[in-house]
Amino acid sequence: MASRVYGKFFRISQWIVRKIYPAYNVLIHEQIKDPVVYVSHxxxxxxxxxxxxxFPKDLRTWILxxxxxxxxxFRQYVDYTFTKRMGMNRTIAKICAYPLSFxxxxxxxxxxxxxxxxGSKKIFNTFRLTVEALKRGESVVIYPTVDYTDTSNETKDMHEGYLFIEKYYFRETAQHVRFVPLYVSKNKRLIISGEPVTFHDDEDFSIGQKRIGEHMRNQLHELAKKCGDLE
Known part of the structure; x- marks a missing residue:
């Protein structure tokens, strides 16, 4: 089972930020054993x-x-994040984006x-790298929220394309991927997981995709309620 994935620069940065940012406790369901795919808002x-x-273990994160x-x-910050989202002057945006992008x-x-x-055929490379990581015993975390700018505790619409990992992983290993809801509570300063869920043997993929997609949303909602973050 893989345990150390992150590089030195990340670990140093993580260590520094941990010195100044309030700590979060972590509660992971007892049935969870690596590798799994965590799904979070x-x-x-x-x-x-x-x-x-x-999170106490190194995770492979899906990142744009x-x-x-x-x-x-740099282009993303200048053309969208700083200018369109934050309304920043383009020249100022370039000055800020240059060092930040490095x-x-x-x-x-x-x-x-x-x-x-x-929206690219290169997404197949994403699935390939994910399957390779899982086969090495590395767990993965995905944030498939449709409106990723939403700051509320409620999990709303989520993309379900990530569940195609199952097809690629099963093809190579004859095993099902374990998908796990993972919730972060600001109120409790807590990272908490639900139970793992998998596709059923001989289950039509589209049916399983809908079932697990709904399960993830429902479980994240229940975990938010459990933490007192929702009415």
């Missing part, structure tokens, strides 16, 4: 930040590919992020 970067920072390439990361790309590559290519 994005919550406008909050959940990826907390899970990267405080532009943030793993310095030049593409840091973010280096950090996430050191964190062994798996690049996600939206």
């Amino acid at each position: 994005h919550q406008n970067l909050f959940n990826p930040f907390i899970i990267y920072l405080w 590919h532009v943030f793993l390439d310095r030049k593409a990361c 840091f973010i790309a280096h950090l996430l590559k050191s964190g062994k992020g798996i690049p996600v290519y939206r």
Whole structure:
């Protein structure tokens, strides 16, 4: 079972931030054994930040590919994040994005992020890298929230394309992927998981995809209620 995945730069950065950021406890269901695919709400970067920072094991995170390439990361910040989302002047955006793009790309590559290519045939590379990681015993975490800018505790619409991991993994191993809901509670300062769920033997993929997709949303909702984050 793989335990150490992250590179030195990521580990140093993680150690520094842990010194100044409030700690989160972690409760993982007793049935969970690596490798698994954790599924979590994005919550406008909050959940990826907390899970990267405080999860006790190294995880391979699905990350939009532009943030793993310095030049593409710079363009993303200048053309969208700083200008369109934050309303920043383009010249100021370039000044801010230049050093930040070096840091973010280096950090996430050191964190062994798996690049996600939206709307491209390169998405097959995402699945290939994910299956290779799972076969090495490395667990993966995915944030498939449709509106990733939503900051609420409620998990709403989620993309279900990530569940195609099952097809590729089963083809190579004849085993089912274990998908696990993973919730982050600001209220409790807690990272908590639900039970693992898998596709059934001989289950039609589209039926299983819908079943597990709904299960993930429902379980994340229940975990939020359990933590007192929802009425």
